[in-house]
Amino acid sequence: MEHIEMRSRRIRLYALTGGRTRPRHHLLVETLVSAPQYDPQLAKTMMPESQALYELARETTSIAELSAHLTIPLGVIRVLISDLAAQDAVIIHPTGFTYQYDRIILERILDGLKKLPA
Amino acid sequence: MDSRSYPLDASSLTISAKIVIAGGFGVGKTTFVGSVSEVKPINTEAWMTVAGEGVDPAPDSGKTTTTVAMDFGRITLQPDLVLYLFGTPGQSRFWFLWDDLCRGALGAVILVDTRQIQDSFAAINYFENDSDIPFIVAVNKFDGKLAYELDEVREALTLSPDVLLTTCDARDPGSTSKALQELVSYTMSCTVSYGPDVTWG
Numbered sequence: 001m002e003h004i005e006m007r008s009r010r011i012r013l014y015a016l017t018g019g020r021t022r023p024r025h026h027l028l029v030e031t032l033v034s035a036p037q038y039d040p041q042l043a044k045t046m047m048p049e050s051q052a053l054y055e056l057a058r059e060t061t062s063i064a065e066l067s068a069h070l071t072i073p074l075g076v077i078r079v080l081i082s083d084l085a086a087q088d089a090v091i092i093h094p095t096g097f098t099y100q101y102d103r104i105i106l107e108r109i110l111d112g113l114k115k116l117p118a
Numbered sequence: 119m120d121s122r123s124y125p126l127d128a129s130s131l132t133i134s135a136k137i138v139i140a141g142g143f144g145v146g147k148t149t150f151v152g153s154v155s156e157v158k159p160i161n162t163e164a165w166m167t168v169a170g171e172g173v174d175p176a177p178d179s180g181k182t183t184t185t186v187a188m189d190f191g192r193i194t195l196q197p198d199l200v201l202y203l204f205g206t207p208g209q210s211r212f213w214f215l216w217d218d219l220c221r222g223a224l225g226a227v228i229l230v231d232t233r234q235i236q237d238s239f240a241a242i243n244y245f246e247n248d249s250d251i252p253f254i255v256a257v258n259k260f261d262g263k264l265a266y267e268l269d270e271v272r273e274a275l276t277l278s279p280d281v282l283l284t285t286c287d288a289r290d291p292g293s294t295s296k297a298l299q300e301l302v303s304y305t306m307s308c309t310v311s312y313g314p315d316v317t318w319g
Binding site: 034060064068105108113 | 131134136154162163219223305
């Protein structure tokens, strides 16, 4: 895998998704991921980009933030995170949309906004 | 059947929600996001691979990579609830990215600058016709005051009477928070059930 560094980064990013642009999970830009049981041995077996994502996910982070921090396109992040989730390395969190923005969630959001320091 | 029980394994996980801040170029979207975000608005260049439409495609693939800049901010509302605010990219040719940003949003705030009212038409048209997420329209008071009555603005924008029209000062955290609260209340008042398409997955 070491020779990978020699290639153009951008070509590599799209190559490592194997040409896939559709992840298995539907990941929204705000979808949070986390790696509550970080395993350094598992990290060593990963491609550099997946490893970087896995490490960042030790703190709960959104897809958009992962893309911004690593300057990797959203589409690529989605595929890589989807693969990490498939091997149970990361957990994909539900969003408000998962619960169809039910009344409980909307009330909690409204509550939180009202409590913000003005 | 009226109370939803969360899946056991998901109940302890932090949940995120999203509000889209839309409007024309220079209307104050980044200012709006920045005034309530707990982090400086993050500017990300979302590289997208798009079919070469109106641009020269790469000869071998027929595709080209386009860079679109967008801003977003984050507010931790509860220990287990994070709200993200996403500003839409100014260039209207990136409608596909608007679709991506709006998917899963609880709603949108469309910012309007009464000095450049025509710049808001594209965004309003998008949310009225091409999207099903709830939205409100907020006139950004650039000098802390309104240049026109809201009725006049509504007429100029040809907004239907049922669209919620409000005002805000994008620089003022209290004012932007109030606009967000108005949107959340509006979404709560929408009776139509709104959630993931069953074809996803």
